[in-house]
Amino acid sequence: MTSPSELPISGNSDVVLIRQQVRTVAVEVGLSLVDQTKIVTAASELARNALVYAGGGRVRIEIVHNNVRAGLRLTVSDDGPGIPDIDQALVDGWTTGNGLGLGLSGSRRLVDEFDLRSVPGEGTLITVTKWAR
Amino acid sequence: MTVPVDAGRRRIEELLEQHEGQVLRRWFEIAGAMSGGHVDRGGAAVPFGEIYQALRRSLGDSHDGSDLRGLLADLSRSRARQGFTPSETANVVFGLKEAVYEIAEADGSPEALRGFVWFSRIVDDHGLFTFETYAAARERIISDQAEQLLELSTPVVKLWEGIVAVPLIGTLDSARTQVVMEKLLQMLVETGSEHAVIDITGVPAVDTQVAQHLLKTVVAARLMGAECVISGIRPQIAHTIVTLGIEFGDIVTKASLADALAHALRQSGVEFVKGRGRRVTVRTEEN
Numbered sequence: 001m002t003s004p005s006e007l008p009i010s011g012n013s014d015v016v017l018i019r020q021q022v023r024t025v026a027v028e029v030g031l032s033l034v035d036q037t038k039i040v041t042a043a044s045e046l047a048r049n050a051l052v053y054a055g056g057g058r059v060r061i062e063i064v065h066n067n068v069r070a071g072l073r074l075t076v077s078d079d080g081p082g083i084p085d086i087d088q089a090l091v092d093g094w095t096t097g098n099g100l101g102l103g104l105s106g107s108r109r110l111v112d113e114f115d116l117r118s119v120p121g122e123g124t125l126i127t128v129t130k131w132a133r
Numbered sequence: 134m135t136v137p138v139d140a141g142r143r144r145i146e147e148l149l150e151q152h153e154g155q156v157l158r159r160w161f162e163i164a165g166a167m168s169g170g171h172v173d174r175g176g177a178a179v180p181f182g183e184i185y186q187a188l189r190r191s192l193g194d195s196h197d198g199s200d201l202r203g204l205l206a207d208l209s210r211s212r213a214r215q216g217f218t219p220s221e222t223a224n225v226v227f228g229l230k231e232a233v234y235e236i237a238e239a240d241g242s243p244e245a246l247r248g249f250v251w252f253s254r255i256v257d258d259h260g261l262f263t264f265e266t267y268a269a270a271r272e273r274i275i276s277d278q279a280e281q282l283l284e285l286s287t288p289v290v291k292l293w294e295g296i297v298a299v300p301l302i303g304t305l306d307s308a309r310t311q312v313v314m315e316k317l318l319q320m321l322v323e324t325g326s327e328h329a330v331i332d333i334t335g336v337p338a339v340d341t342q343v344a345q346h347l348l349k350t351v352v353a354a355r356l357m358g359a360e361c362v363i364s365g366i367r368p369q370i371a372h373t374i375v376t377l378g379i380e381f382g383d384i385v386t387k388a389s390l391a392d393a394l395a396h397a398l399r400q401s402g403v404e405f406v407k408g409r410g411r412r413v414t415v416r417t418e419e420n
Contacts, residue, residue: 102341107377
């Protein structure tokens with residue numbers, strides 16, 4: 001896959017599809033087995049967040065390059081209610097749903113770069129990148 | 134209904150009666166050619182004769198189309214099960230149009246041709262009906278299979294007296310976890326087991342949802358007085374779980390199913406003693 005692909009998130013089966021797709025691209029980028037599993041898990045968390053809290057969204061999977069390394073970038077976006085307090089949302093164990101409260105904060109630790117933008121009432125955009133070592 | 138259409142309709146009905154043998158023969162040939170010569174593939178014989186009679190009854194004054202619909206629905210369902218494509222299935226019905234057109238053309242009268250247009254519309258309706266029934270049958274098959282897969286993918290096996298195991302494979306969603314949990318708890322009761330091993334070797338990724346499902350299953354088993362061991366935690370999964378920050382608390386986890394079995398056996402007081410030669414003796418400690 002050379003061009004970025006964009007997948008919809010509208011149900012649990014989409015989360016499974018996204019995991020499979022991310023796994024395929026992660027292998028292509030040359031991520032180690034541990035890093036593959038980490039980015040796949042992060043994709044699963046972020047996609048499920050979009051599904052549970054925003055009722056759905058989109059994920060863009062692309063291969064990126066900096067000067068020395070290749071990497072995998074995921075952009076998860078939704079048009080949901082947004083996150084009113086981002087710092088609070090990134091605290092371990094904090095949840096407004098009934099999960100463990102580790103999805104967002106844990107995903108941040110699973111990846112190398114993490115960028116979260118959210119406007120209450122408009123939606124949330126999360127970009128994460130994992131670089132091959 | 135206007136007079137010319139009525140006349141055309143009567144003419145077609147007459148032709149259908151007079152040339153029954155010829156139409157049936159041609160229909161069989163045409164349907165065979167349309168579905169790539171597979172009309173009788175896999176014993177899926179089409180009851181051309183019966184359908185033809187039912188069609189004629191439905192055209193008649195009684196307008197009783199229920200027999201015909203029943204026959205067509207049976208045909209679509211059996212073809213869907215046998216893996217025919219929707220086009221192959223609908224083409225069986227559409228083949229009749231061509232066969233009837235041949236006799237209408239041979240007749241040559243304007244009534245017959247006008248009647249054919251009317252007849253053609255009716256056959257189209259029946260073809261679409263076949264198509265719809267086919268799609269419904271396929272959907273039914275898919276949902277049945279999904280259900281079967283759910284059942285298949287969650288065996289609970291007895292490893293030892295008092296020890297049961299659930300080898301989990303694939304994605305753990307809420308529905309599957311529910312089935313796994315129910316089966317495991319049921320099996321604990323049935324076998325009177327006090328130890329359960331949940332093996333996640335076949336689970337590709339453990340995210341917070343999967344972890345939460347696992348934790349709940351373990352707690353439920355504990356409430357019933359059984360201890361759970363989670364096994365099959367591969368290095369990459371261990372890494373991910375730690376990074377995510379999931380805590381398994383005092384739940385025993387093992388790298389392999391063998392380790393988990395050894396642990397459960399130790400807990401239940403079974404000891405393996407290496408005997409001389411190739412014999413393995415098993416001794417249970419008295420409490």
